[in-house]
Amino acid sequence: xxxxxxxxxxxxxxxxxxxxxxxxxxxxxxxxxxxxxxxxxxxxxxxxxxxxxxxxxxxxxxxxxxxxxxxxxxxxxxxxxxxxxxxxxxxxxxxxxxxxxxxxxxxxxxxxxxxxxxxxxxxxxxxxxxxxxxxxxxxxxxxxxxxxxxxxxxxxxxxxxxxxxxxxxxxxxxxxxxxxxxxxxxxxxxxxxxxxxxxxxxxxxxxxxxxxxxxxxxxxxxxxxxxxxxxxxxxxxxxxxxxxxxxxxxxxxxxxxxxxxxxxxxxxxxxxxxxxxxxxxxxxxxxxxxxxxxxxxxxxxxxxxxxxxxxxxxxxxxxxxxxxxxxxxxxxxxxxxxxxxxxxxxxxxxxxxxxxxxxxxxxxxxxxxxxxxxxxxxxxxxxxxxxxxxxxxxxxxxxxxxxxxxxx
Amino acid sequence: xxxxxxxxxxxxxxxxxxxxxxxxxxxxxxxxxxxxxxxxxxxxxxxxxxxxxxxxxxxxxxxxxxxxxxxxxxxxxxxxxxxxxxxxxxxxxxxxxxxxxxxxxxxxxxxxxxxxxxxxxxxxxxxxxxxxxxxxxxxxxxxxxxxxxxxxxxxxxxxxxxxxxxxxxxxxxxxxxxxxxxxxxxxxxxxxxxxxxxxxxxxxxxxxxxxxxxxxxxxxxxxxxxxxxxxxxxxxxxxxxxxxxxxxxxxxxxxxxxxxxxxxxxxxxxxxxxxxxxxxxxxxxxxxxxxxxxxxxxxxxxxxxxxxxxxxxxxxxxxxxxxxxxxxxxxxxxxxxxxxxxxxxxxxxxxxxxxxxxxxxxxxxxxxxxxxxxxxxxxxxxxxxxxxxxxxxxxxxxxxxxxxxxxx
Numbered sequence: 001x002x003x004x005x006x007x008x009x010x011x012x013x014x015x016x017x018x019x020x021x022x023x024x025x026x027x028x029x030x031x032x033x034x035x036x037x038x039x040x041x042x043x044x045x046x047x048x049x050x051x052x053x054x055x056x057x058x059x060x061x062x063x064x065x066x067x068x069x070x071x072x073x074x075x076x077x078x079x080x081x082x083x084x085x086x087x088x089x090x091x092x093x094x095x096x097x098x099x100x101x102x103x104x105x106x107x108x109x110x111x112x113x114x115x116x117x118x119x120x121x122x123x124x125x126x127x128x129x130x131x132x133x134x135x136x137x138x139x140x141x142x143x144x145x146x147x148x149x150x151x152x153x154x155x156x157x158x159x160x161x162x163x164x165x166x167x168x169x170x171x172x173x174x175x176x177x178x179x180x181x182x183x184x185x186x187x188x189x190x191x192x193x194x195x196x197x198x199x200x201x202x203x204x205x206x207x208x209x210x211x212x213x214x215x216x217x218x219x220x221x222x223x224x225x226x227x228x229x230x231x232x233x234x235x236x237x238x239x240x241x242x243x244x245x246x247x248x249x250x251x252x253x254x255x256x257x258x259x260x261x262x263x264x265x266x267x268x269x270x271x272x273x274x275x276x277x278x279x280x281x282x283x284x285x286x287x288x289x290x291x292x293x294x295x296x297x298x299x300x301x302x303x304x305x306x307x308x309x310x311x312x313x314x315x316x317x318x319x320x321x322x323x324x325x326x327x328x329x330x331x332x333x334x335x336x337x338x339x340x341x342x343x344x345x346x347x348x349x350x351x352x353x354x355x356x357x358x359x360x361x362x363x364x365x366x367x368x369x370x371x372x373x374x375x376x377x378x379x380x381x382x383x384x385x386x387x388x389x390x391x392x393x394x395x396x397x398x399x400x401x402x403x404x405x406x407x408x
Numbered sequence: 409x410x411x412x413x414x415x416x417x418x419x420x421x422x423x424x425x426x427x428x429x430x431x432x433x434x435x436x437x438x439x440x441x442x443x444x445x446x447x448x449x450x451x452x453x454x455x456x457x458x459x460x461x462x463x464x465x466x467x468x469x470x471x472x473x474x475x476x477x478x479x480x481x482x483x484x485x486x487x488x489x490x491x492x493x494x495x496x497x498x499x500x501x502x503x504x505x506x507x508x509x510x511x512x513x514x515x516x517x518x519x520x521x522x523x524x525x526x527x528x529x530x531x532x533x534x535x536x537x538x539x540x541x542x543x544x545x546x547x548x549x550x551x552x553x554x555x556x557x558x559x560x561x562x563x564x565x566x567x568x569x570x571x572x573x574x575x576x577x578x579x580x581x582x583x584x585x586x587x588x589x590x591x592x593x594x595x596x597x598x599x600x601x602x603x604x605x606x607x608x609x610x611x612x613x614x615x616x617x618x619x620x621x622x623x624x625x626x627x628x629x630x631x632x633x634x635x636x637x638x639x640x641x642x643x644x645x646x647x648x649x650x651x652x653x654x655x656x657x658x659x660x661x662x663x664x665x666x667x668x669x670x671x672x673x674x675x676x677x678x679x680x681x682x683x684x685x686x687x688x689x690x691x692x693x694x695x696x697x698x699x700x701x702x703x704x705x706x707x708x709x710x711x712x713x714x715x716x717x718x719x720x721x722x723x724x725x726x727x728x729x730x731x732x733x734x735x736x737x738x739x740x741x742x743x744x745x746x747x748x749x750x751x752x753x754x755x756x757x758x759x760x761x762x763x764x765x766x767x768x769x770x771x772x773x774x775x776x777x778x779x780x781x782x783x784x785x786x787x788x789x790x791x792x793x794x795x796x797x798x799x800x801x802x803x804x805x806x807x808x809x810x811x812x813x814x815x816x
Binding site: 063065066067069070071073074076077080081084085087088089091092098099101103104125148149 | 471477478482484485488489492509511512533556
């Protein structure tokens with residue numbers, strides 16, 4: 001059977017009109033000769049697994065220290081409700097449909113409540129119902145342990161369910177429906193000229209997600225990548241083709257390496273960052289001091305990023321909201337630090353930049369031309385990160401978008 | 409282990425204060441040396457399985473023709489939410505507690521969605537958790553088929569869950585907590601002197617329930633009766649001992665037959681009844697006509713009750729809301745009927761009336777003394793039914809309650 005997995009987020013399901021639109025997408029896939037399997041998030045739950053429906057929120061307000069096991073049982077109701085509603089919508093439109101919980105769909109996970117990992121998918125219920133002609137609607141975001149405990153998958157859980165089902169069914173496509181036209185070259189709220197990418201590699205989309213782009217969850221991408229199941233990121237609200245996510249070695253429109261002509265794929269940002277500058281040497285006693293400082297931060301549970309160790313100075317960043325705590329940790333271990341809160345990390349991501357000279361030069365040129373101060377700069381073979389002040393973040397995103405001609 | 413099953417209805421769980429009161433009852437059972445297992449209904453769902461929480465009602469308003477399978481999945485969320493909340497309440501009070509869905513508690517049912525029957529209880533999760541020291545909270549009203557389909561048990565489903573668990577665990581008691589002090593001799597809203605019975609037989613409580621008393625569901629009583637597990641009907645809102653439900657042959661306070669001194673146990677009523685009087689003979693052609701008439705009513709799906717066949721006339725009742733339809737059915741088959749709508753059936757129930765002479769005489773005397781017209785009267789060995797006009801119903805209930813000295 002030519003399976004296609006279609007995943008719809010909570011914002012696509014909030015009203016009867018939207019659910020009919022969603023049903024239209026599902027029926028269109030069927031009309032194209034595919035066997036659709038649908039994965040849904042909770043109505044109104046999107047991205048943040050804790051912004052769920054009113055009833056569950058109310059319970060959580062009263063019992064904010066619910067144990068993880070019971071919390072997952074509660075959370076699982078959100079997708080049961082939306083799945084039942086979606087199956088009912090399809091049936092009302094004349095298409096036999098059946099709803100399966102994560103457990104019934106064979107999503108077997110470990111016992112790590114609220115952030116469970118899928119261990120395997122036993123898709124026999126899904127295949128049986130599809131063979132009987134039903135459109136199967138599966139509750140995303142949830143699974144079950146081998147011994148029947150209900151679990152949830154944490155952030156991006158429904159994407160992960162869709163990808164795992166796609167692998168289990170050897171689907172032709174896993175379509176992730178969102179409220180944007182695909183993977184954008186930058187946040188369209190900042191860059192008016194931002195465009196949806198036609199195609200992107202699994203690697204690139206993971207990097208974009210890690211650097212702040214709100215796209216498919218990296219865990220879902222990794223699962224799809226293992227069996228090379230192509231993902232498509234599409235909009236519920238338009239008929240545009242969306243973005244195809246595939247391997248860099250895939251043949252796409254006659255080109256073997258889909259990324260070879262493109263140095264940068266997208267510009268992303270993460271704000272709410274504080275830069276620390278600690279004056280410690282990098283030799284002899286200084287090295288010992290560095291070790292002590294990093295260990296003290298780790299013991300305090302502060303995660304650090306953007307680490308640059310220079311001869312006389314150590315730079316790193318923490319999230320703004322733990323900056324004060326980090327300052328205290330450093331004081332307690334005897335180090336004075338300069339701190340700049342209110343920074344932002346702007347990233348240029350592209351599998352094609354690897355080995356291409358002049359990328360950093362282009363970035364520096366673009367930013368300085370617009371009088372944007374670079375506080376710090378790092379790079380890997382697929383990403384260049386630049387730390388700027390928060391108030392210059394939008395300008396920096398636009399400058400880089402323009403520099404790499406992403407609007408063309 | 410000395411198990412005790414405590415079942416709490418939705419009205420006992422609506423506020424944090426009430427849930428703490430419920431927790432108090434559970435902890436008291438523990439302090440008395442019992443191992444408590446708790447069964448909960450959905451918050452706000454009581455008796456009527458369709459008066460459930462807002463969210464689910466909303467879904468149902470939009471999709472009133474949800475298929476039974478998906479409806480049951482939706483309905484099951486109500487008890488998941490209340491069970492999670494109840495387990496959290498116990499934990500917040502310092503008692504380790506764990507919540508189990510019907511499926512996890514091993515409530516195995518047939519596939520008759522929305523009215524499933526419990527086939528067996530595989531209580532190994534319940535026993536394991538209780539052995540580990542947890543208070544186990546189980547979702548009432550729901551179960552699972554052998555192959556993992558979620559089912560609900562229909563009216564009185566949580567009582568049935570409690571009774572079935574009581575049998576599986578060989579519990580010392582199954583306590584059904586409600587908002588009244590036990591099984592009452594009559595509805596206290598009608599009879600101010602109505603009292604809670606100290607003890608009642610399984611049989612009597614079934615008859616009371618069938619005759620309109622809002623007590624434990626008969627199915628639950630039948631299950632408990634099979635293994636002679638004593639039920640106790642108690643109030644969440646008081647500390648009164650409630651009503652013990654047991655076998656008529658049980659030794660209770662030195663007496664072997666608990667019902668032998670009591671002719672009538674309680675007075676119940678059902679209103680909204682229409683009486684039909686059809687003048688058909690009971691011989692020759694008349695018998696054929698009767699058969700034709702009863703078959704026509706059955707084919708129209710009208711259920712009839714209180715059937716008296718006399719030489720020249722046939723009497724029966726239907727519910728008021730199908731009276732008009734019944735009249736049409738009779739007209740179509742060529743019979744004219746007299747109809748009195750707005751009647752009520754008042755019943756005197758008591759296992760002790762069997763073989764006791766003069767019960768009917770007492771009833772007729774009591775009613776005529778108060779100028780209440782008896783429209784019809786039937787009796788079995790445990791119940792006398794009297795049909796009266798709705799406006800005389802309360803007076804009739806009070807008269808019978810007084811006649812059989814139930815206030816003493």
